[in-house]
Amino acid sequence: MGRPRALVAVVAGALLLAGCGSGPSQVGSAVVVGDRSVPLDQVQSMIDQALREHPYAQKLATEHKLDLLGREIVRQSVLHELTLRATKQENLVVDQAKVAGLAAQVPNAPVADTGQGDQVAVTQIVSQLRDRNEVASDLVLEQQFAQKLLPKLSVGADYVGISATADNDQAARARAFDLAKEFADNPGKVQGVVQQAQQEGQQAQQTGQPGPSGYSAGQAAELFGASQYLGLASTALFGSEKNSVVVFQAQKPQRPDWFVFVIRARGTDQAVPADQEAQKPTDAQLTAIGTRLLQPYLGQSGLRVNPRYGVWDVVGMNLVPNSDATQGVVLPIRGAAPAQQ
Secondary structure (H helix, E strand, O other): OOOOHHHHHHHHOOOOOOOOOOOOOOOEEEEEOEEEEHHHHHHHHHHHHHHHHHHHHHHHOOOHHHHHHHHHHHHHHHHHHHHHHHHHHHHOOOOOHHHHHHHHHOOOOOOOOOOOOOOHHHHHHHHHOOHHHHHHHHHHHHHHOOOOHHHHHHEEEEEEEEEOOOOOOHHHHHHHHHHHHHHOOOOHHHHHHHHHHHHHHHHHHHOOOOOOOOOOOOOOEEEEEEOOHHHOOOOOHHHOOOOOOEEEEEEOOOOEEEEEEEEEEEEOOOOOOOOOOOOOOHHHHHHHHHHHHOOOHHHHHOOOOOOHEEEEEEEOOOEEOHHOOEEEEEOOOOOOOOOOO
């Protein structure tokens, strides 16, 4: 398998499910993860505390954006529970010295408007509302999880790039989603489309324009080693299971093309042969990759989110207002072994 050079040039810096059965009731819960739930009253109590202590929360209230705060509380609660599951299954032992060091760095100052945007602010607010040792422990464990799996994590996939004219090109997004569903429903079509996309991608490299069918890249049977492609390692390409079709957009400010991957293999137990040296990840990259590697635990958790907080976006590992706001989609291939959804 060759290296995906065309894809790396576009995506190298790139960049959750309903359940049923026994367990805690959804009634009165903001979210249920396995046998744990977060009551609606607890989320509201945290929002009330944020309004008392943080000027930025007051700003959100005046702008009728407190839903952002509620979703962030639920998001961090979900990731915390998934981290506990991964820690137990992977037999991770948290580095207490590093936890203590990070906990000591959590600021006490109220979060005000620093011009960094709503998402940065609400993340900071919720982190301060939570127990600082718990927040630091989650961060350290996610990094340790990434460090453990990174050297031996690989994915084999076919892929197709779909040209987009802008970050918010809804037509390109819809086409990518439609193609993913077509691949999932009829995997026999993948080979022909990939070949066409590869030809058009080569033409696009020469002319600077997408091909007549709008494809910007294509390749079959590529092997991606996570440690060689750290930017991709934090995407749903590496969090999804074999026999999945995965869609996401290239990270801005690079070309905003959409990519459809058909995952043929996923391995976590063998070093990946590569013609490129492994990259040394930063702590921020390790955290992003560790968060991504929690994705397979979603299927085990029976995650149920109260609709008032939106829907879980498996590609973004985040809560979003509705399905139209998701960063992509993960679909199982019909007739194949069950895949992450």
